[in-house]
Amino acid sequence: xxxxxxxxxxxxxxxxxxxxxxxxxxxxxxxxxxxxxxxxxxxxxxxxxxxxxxxxxxxxxxxxxxxxxxxxxxxxxxxxxxxxxxxxxxxxxxxxxxxxxxxxxxxxxxxxxxxxxxxxxxxxxxxxxxxxxxxxxxxxxxxxxxxxxxxxxxxxxxxxxxxxxxxxxxxxxxxxxxxxxxxxxxxxxxxxxxxxxxxxxxxxxxxxxxxxxxxxxxxxxxxxxxxxxxxxxxxxxxxxxxxxxxxxxxxxxxxxxxxxxxxxxxxxxxxxxxxxxxxxxxxxxxxxxxxxxxxxxxxxxxxxxxxxxxxxxxxxxxxxxxxxxxxxxxxxxxxxxxxxxxxxxxxxxxxxxxxxx
Amino acid sequence: xxxxxxxxxxxxxxxxxxxxxxxxxxxxxxxxxxxxxxxxxxxxxxxxxxxxxxxxxxxxxxxxxxxxxxxxxxxxxxxxxxxxxxxxxxxxxxxxxxxxxxxxxxxxxxxxxxxxxxxxxxxxxxxxxxxxxxxxxxxxxxxxxxxxxxxxxxxxxxxxxxxxxxxxxxxxxxxxxxxxxxxxxxxxxxxxxxxxxxxxxxxxxxxxxxxxxxxxxxxxxxxxxxxxxxxxxxxxxxxxxxxxxxxxxxxxxxxxxxxxxxxxxxxxxxxxxxxxxxxxxxxxxxxxxx
Ligand SMILES: Nc1ncnc2c1ncn2[C@@H]1O[C@H](COP(=O)(O)OP(=O)(O)OP(=O)(O)O)[C@@H](O)[C@H]1O
Ligand SMILES: [Mg+2]
Numbered sequence: 001x002x003x004x005x006x007x008x009x010x011x012x013x014x015x016x017x018x019x020x021x022x023x024x025x026x027x028x029x030x031x032x033x034x035x036x037x038x039x040x041x042x043x044x045x046x047x048x049x050x051x052x053x054x055x056x057x058x059x060x061x062x063x064x065x066x067x068x069x070x071x072x073x074x075x076x077x078x079x080x081x082x083x084x085x086x087x088x089x090x091x092x093x094x095x096x097x098x099x100x101x102x103x104x105x106x107x108x109x110x111x112x113x114x115x116x117x118x119x120x121x122x123x124x125x126x127x128x129x130x131x132x133x134x135x136x137x138x139x140x141x142x143x144x145x146x147x148x149x150x151x152x153x154x155x156x157x158x159x160x161x162x163x164x165x166x167x168x169x170x171x172x173x174x175x176x177x178x179x180x181x182x183x184x185x186x187x188x189x190x191x192x193x194x195x196x197x198x199x200x201x202x203x204x205x206x207x208x209x210x211x212x213x214x215x216x217x218x219x220x221x222x223x224x225x226x227x228x229x230x231x232x233x234x235x236x237x238x239x240x241x242x243x244x245x246x247x248x249x250x251x252x253x254x255x256x257x258x259x260x261x262x263x264x265x266x267x268x269x270x271x272x273x274x275x276x277x278x279x280x281x282x283x284x285x286x287x288x289x290x291x292x293x294x295x296x297x298x299x300x301x302x303x304x305x306x307x308x309x310x311x312x313x314x315x316x317x318x319x320x321x322x323x324x325x326x327x328x329x330x331x332x333x334x335x336x337x338x339x340x341x342x343x344x345x346x347x348x349x350x351x352x353x354x355x356x357x
Numbered sequence: 358x359x360x361x362x363x364x365x366x367x368x369x370x371x372x373x374x375x376x377x378x379x380x381x382x383x384x385x386x387x388x389x390x391x392x393x394x395x396x397x398x399x400x401x402x403x404x405x406x407x408x409x410x411x412x413x414x415x416x417x418x419x420x421x422x423x424x425x426x427x428x429x430x431x432x433x434x435x436x437x438x439x440x441x442x443x444x445x446x447x448x449x450x451x452x453x454x455x456x457x458x459x460x461x462x463x464x465x466x467x468x469x470x471x472x473x474x475x476x477x478x479x480x481x482x483x484x485x486x487x488x489x490x491x492x493x494x495x496x497x498x499x500x501x502x503x504x505x506x507x508x509x510x511x512x513x514x515x516x517x518x519x520x521x522x523x524x525x526x527x528x529x530x531x532x533x534x535x536x537x538x539x540x541x542x543x544x545x546x547x548x549x550x551x552x553x554x555x556x557x558x559x560x561x562x563x564x565x566x567x568x569x570x571x572x573x574x575x576x577x578x579x580x581x582x583x584x585x586x587x588x589x590x591x592x593x594x595x596x597x598x599x600x601x602x603x604x605x606x607x608x609x610x611x612x613x614x615x616x617x618x619x620x621x622x623x624x625x626x627x628x629x630x631x632x633x634x635x636x637x638x639x640x641x642x643x644x645x646x647x
Contacts, residue, residue: 119541123545124542125545125546127639140546
């Protein structure tokens, strides 16, 4: 597991955040500290463990993806970042400020200006039109009416809902409503955006478009995005780093490729099994390193196998270039296929055992 | 017979004496305190009587059309108003309407804040709810008599009794409407940093408005159902005609005045309901009716 280097700029940092829902969190917390599992704690005390000692460091400018099955605590986790939920214990630092120490006014200011959120259940205001919904955050921030409507209109166009400005949310389909929620958060133009399954209701085509747009946005504006999904392919496509959550506890935090190639445990292995490996594996990992004669065509080391495969239709070898643009290795179709076969056909021993069982 | 466990006579006497004491020492002050209510009621009544009958018909029919955008409701309202006029009940109907409107206005001013307060805390709700139950179930004569003792027979005790009886549903429905606003939407308003008042006035109340309006509708109906009792202590109006009809065994007088009350009830019920439906579709909680 690669550690975040201490010099890097941390936008969001959670330290030992634990959340227990219920009437007697102290007792449940005590049990949890003694190593009792989530189900036993729930059975004995009736309290639900939402998050179990979660520590994450999210670098500025990253798209950080949190993955996990339904009920694993993803929504609970993301709500802690803007303190919609108070943790039972732990520390939350966003952009250098301790979120838990903010008073009401400071917290409101923080939410108005520095962090925006897309909700899993959209949470649009039924009594406001689409454009008024998108402008809501700006209105709360105190932006002038013309300016906020102008900005809202721009974002409505970007998410592909031009012409729906005056419509009521309930007259839209689920996917359209989700895009309104997306526009509402992005119109805030905050450095940090929290996205709770922001693309889950979109059809594959629009979803792919939105993913591209998100990547572009993050690259051009250097936004920090905490993105929640249960779709591993999506996580691989957009995530700079991925954290896997299970029963409220973090199982592994790593680069996408690393999670696919070296899953930390059987649970993650199960997740990874059906994943599109050509998307996860970068050419830099599997290339033939060394000085070869220059190839006609070269791709950067960070390119994905998925992107390189079509090039083999016309070329036997594809070069791989390093950061400064010089060729550092090369790759053939056979190598790619071998790599894909290796990571698919020879799962770690643990997975074979579970399959046999 | 149930055995006498304790002697309750001192308790009763204490209550009776304290009321007498209140009447003697506080009567004037209480009357002065209720004076604005009396002014409100008088103002409304004088206004309704001063306005020519055809203007009132025109306005109410217009409002009915605005509320429903169809011809049926205005026709119904026109018919009901013409009935009141033809049966020589116009003046009494205006008196009764004034009582109802004054009671409803006062109830709105008092009940909505109480409902808001209730919706914000379960403790307040647990305290206020039994009081509301009491206001609705306690036979009105029980509090009518002390109010008459304090204020003397007339419009003020009639108005107060009507308010006490008619206000509870509005409090309850305000509370219900505010509590029923989608928690996900309220969470979103918090996430964008809205202040408590921005959340209440910008989102919660607009979304609860159809329910609150249903409460106003209930309040007008309850107020109308009090008019006969209110007229026993000097409210006048259609209720007084009903009483006279009964007293003189003039069945026709009682019947027509009673139908007059029904006519008023129909007008106000249908018009507020139509507005409620319109509001619901505007708020987007529900599809427009048909
Ligand atoms: N307000 C609450 N009160 C009690 N328990 C809660 C509350 N909110 C969440 N939980 C519990 O916390 C756990 C995690 O819920 P959470 O909503 O974070 O899951 P999730 O990972 O977002 O799931 P999904 O993918 O279905 O959205 C669940 O067991 C849930 O029952
Ligand atoms: Mg969730």
